[in-house]
Amino acid sequence: MTDVRPMIDVRGARKSYGALEVLKGIDLSVQRGQIVAVIGPSGSGKSTLLRSINHLETLNAGEVWLDGVKVNQKLGRAAFERHINQVRQQMGMVFQHFNLFPHLSVSDNITIGPIKLRGMDKAKARELALVMLDKVGLAEKIDAYPARLSGGQKQRVAIARALAMQPKVMLFDEATSALDPELVDEVNLVMKQLAREHMTMVIVTHEMRFAAEVADRVLFMADGTVVEEGAPDELFRCPKQERTRLFLRKFLNP
Amino acid sequence: MDFALILRVLPVFVAAAWTTIGISLISLVIGLAVAAVVTTARLSQVVALRFLGAAYVSIFRGTPALIQIFLLYFGGPQVGIQLEPFAAGAIALGLNIAAYMAESMRGGILAVDRGQMEAARSLGFGRGRTMAWIVLPQAARLMIRPLGVNAVALVKGTALVATISVVELTYTAQRFIGSTYKPFEIFAVTAVLYMIMIYGLTLLIGALDRAYAEER
């Protein structure tokens, strides 16, 4: 036990779909304010790992802790539902396909959580929405509907929506993979801003350059295991494992 | 074509058409209410409820509506359920259409992108709140057309209650055949009146659908 409690702590995470073992005992510990990038080939289990941190996937074995609270506790159905809803409010999640609520305006997308889950009053929530939109550079879109936004704008609103719950950590699952190349930067910029504000983040990405720029630590996953992890400089410049070298080579000269 | 006859019987037929509309509306309300319950059961976490919901749908879709009407109206008294023809007809039709409407509702809910559910859950919304604020508002839009198709089928299906002598449009038509011997005129008037009702209903459904679309 260290005296510094990790913000996120995953221990021995195992997950199978039928006969397919997707996570084969993963450990991941993220300190407060730290940024971990997770890279690896398609199907290696990156999304599954990220989604099991906020229990969108249920692990078969292993533990997930958030700031000293066990996420995947054994509880009765109703008690667990209350528990997990509480825990999820402290974890922002950003999806590849944005998943904005299309029937709600940008403002309502952002305020529905604070209003319905935290009992915030409408005027205050709208102020909060404005602050969050300012952060992602979209204050002028406050009354637009998602259908009217570009992909990059949608993703920035999705980030604002997650931030409005004032989460302890942010989880990103390929936040820019569905975007046209020219829209990637605007989203990456927002993430870098969060990094400067010392948000604790786990970022699953296919963008090696971005990972190298923003991450404190990079985790290379393959076939449901962590093959190698380290500071971006080490891992990208001189990977120790053959598997990592092969993956990076393919990535750098496809 | 005996136009004089048509003009003479028209008021009676229009009155009968109102009965058809009345029984349709009551069955519609019963149908929507029961369908909502059945759909909730089918999407429940509890296996037994899911089974009951599925059983309801297969039973009511798997047997003729006419038999369901007979069962309730003629068979009911034997087990202590004594109903007037109108009530028996409305209830039987309502229970029958509920099975189809439950399918429409379930289809609408399942058609909402999974990501919506996940996004809401990841913010900390529970299952019920996610349904109420995120999934249902989107599913409602997707349900309008299929439920409209069910409603049209329901209106046409009300003709079946003529067999238990509810004095609606079809029953009235049959009664006038005996006294006029002009089946062509009588059934033509009947068909036109059904058409007008269905056309009105179709317009209403279209308007509802558009109203929903314009909301965003």
Ligand SMILES: Nc1ncnc2c1ncn2[C@@H]1O[C@H](COP(=O)(O)OP(=O)(O)OP(=O)(O)O)[C@@H](O)[C@H]1O
């Ligand atoms: N719900 C599911 N049912 C069955 N298999 C699944 C399910 N979800 C994921 N898998 C499988 O688990 C493996 C890991 O999936 P995962 O999405 O975690 O990979 P990934 O590393 O995120 O890949 P990508 O880079 O393509 O997003 C894949 O083989 C995938 O097909």
Ligand SMILES: [Mg+2]
């Ligand atoms: Mg993935």
